[in-house]
């Protein structure tokens with residue numbers, strides 16, 4: 001019985017260790033931005049033809065992605081293989097503001113993309129990218 005309990009405890013600890021790697025979880029979530037932003041950027045620049053439906057689909061994916069990474073920044077996860085700056089935890093209100101601005105921009109982009117006016121789409125896309133840059137400037141190491 002004791003052995004079995006120990007075994008169960010070990011399994012529990014092992015599964016918690018996997019679940020408790022917020023640094024790689026947030027990096028995975030952030031990496032998912034790249035192909036989506038990349039494909040949108042090409043359309044906005046005219047490298048690939050602007051396709052309203054395709055762009056709207058990407059914009060809606062981006063909006064969904066903008067909900068994900070932030071849950072993986074628990075207190076104490078600023079050490080190790082991470083580019084996260086300590087300001088994330090020392091200035092939580094500013095950090096939350098950067099998240100809110102970003103989510104507001106992706107939500108707006110999603111809406112504008114559904115309407116499909118290219119000039120408005122370009123502006124909403126630039127505004128969104130600006131929220132990525134602003135947050136990286138304040139909260140990510142170079």
Ligand code: HEC
Nearest residue numbers: 027030031033037082083084098099102131132135139140
């Ligand atoms: C609210 C702040 C914030 C916003 C908004 C934000 N990022 Fe980041 N991003 C970070 C932080 C902090 C890191 C560093 C994470 C780490 O190393 O632990 C990061 C890292 C990354 C990485 C590197 C992931 C890796 O593999 O190490 C990519 C790519 C990235 N962001 C893309 C984007 C894109 C594209 C956007 C906008 C669509 C965006 N980010 C918006 C804060 C933000």
